Amino acid sequence: QVQLVESGGGLVQPGGSLRLSCAASGSIFSINGMGWYRQAPGKQRELVAAISSGAGTNYADSVKGRFTISGDDAKNSVSLQMNMLKPEDTAVYYCTADGVVAGSRRPYSVGDYWGQGTQVTVSS
DSSP states (O other), X not given: OEEEEEEOOEEEOXXXXXXXXXXXXXXXXXXXXXXXXXXXXXXXXXXXXXXXXXXXXXXXXXXXXXXXXXXXXXXXXXXXXXXXXXXXXXXXXXXXXEEEETTTOOEEOBTTBOOOOEEEEEXX
């Protein structure tokens, strides 16, 4: 009912930058917040950054000062600007959201819907 499509991943050298984007579509009545998670091989999926109208922005300690999350309410989209990338940032990055589904007005939570993921590889 809610589709999320990420883009912008790729291969970058340490110290470089990438910008990820995620667009939400489908049966959306409202979006309260959107966020980025990542999962490296052999590790659990972890929160990278989140943004919401009520709570503002939230970042993992490991990315504070390097990553910036921003949202576009009109386009139901969110972006993640990643600077000063490190090899440990290598992972598949996923977008998720929480809000209310159109029609049924059923709420959906973070993790109910995920995008297909986009690979970010930081390597020299």
